[in-house]
Amino acid sequence: MTTRTAAERRADARTSHLTRVADCPTNRLLERIGEKWVSLVLKELADGPRRYGDLARTIASASPKMLTQTLRRLERDGLLSRTVTPAVPVRVEYALTPLGQSLMPVLYALSGWAERNIEQVEAARRSYDVAQRSSS
Amino acid sequence: MTTRTAAERRADARTSHLTRVADCPTNRLLERIGEKWVSLVLKELADGPRRYGDLARTIASASPKMLTQTLRRLERDGLLSRTVTPAVPVRVEYALTPLGQSLMPVLYALSGWAERNIEQVEAARRSYDVAQRSSS
DNA sequence: CAGCATCCCTTGAGATACTG
């Protein structure tokens, strides 16, 4: 003789599913590499270590705040390392860790798909938008 | 005899770089599959076509609003198709297009990396957080 | 059944200015 309503059971199902989604490794990875500047930083570091200023110049549209935030998060995840050389002026170098390097093939696979299929996606968007316009 | 200051040139560099980033196929793909519910929907449809209600039950923590929004965007990108069968009640079926199917191997590669390395990432985060706490 | 409309709140992210 349960006193739980159907609505309550649905709410619980949502909560428990939400927890599982938050725990899913795939989602956690996508949250990180889906961030605006992450893929650019990783690709830049794939060619070798870079100093903060180098990254800031190469990824010119990222503000210092966003660049730093991106680098810190990737460092926290163990994907890159941050090395401070105490000199005047200080020298800070970022480099991929082995873990970060192991991610690169996956990222390149993604880039490859994107470049091969972007034209088809664009075309789909155009035709979808046209259909919407005429049906509204 | 240019009258442009260094600051103006930096601002222009930012703007032009920002345009290139927005145009980059990799970033455009990551923006889409980085959305909260996209990977779950794609994986669900990988097993075959699903009705709206099926998806809503399986992906229980997504609200109707977010589920619909996700499905519409993926349809617009040409990754999945939406088929309405006019009956009472109506029946709406979603299925991966060939383009959508071609993306799945890439998504699975990503999942594979995530599952193999999540433990290492978690460990990195814990040790980073401990180091931060003790240095503050 | 398969949504749409509305309200609301949190988070992401840009601009600007300042510092060890």
Add this chain to the structure above:
DNA sequence: CAGTATCTCAAGGGATGCTG
């Protein structure tokens, strides 16, 4: 050089209620 601090705004996303 390599950041930090603060402010602000827009977008993402959730809750709720209604509909052809």
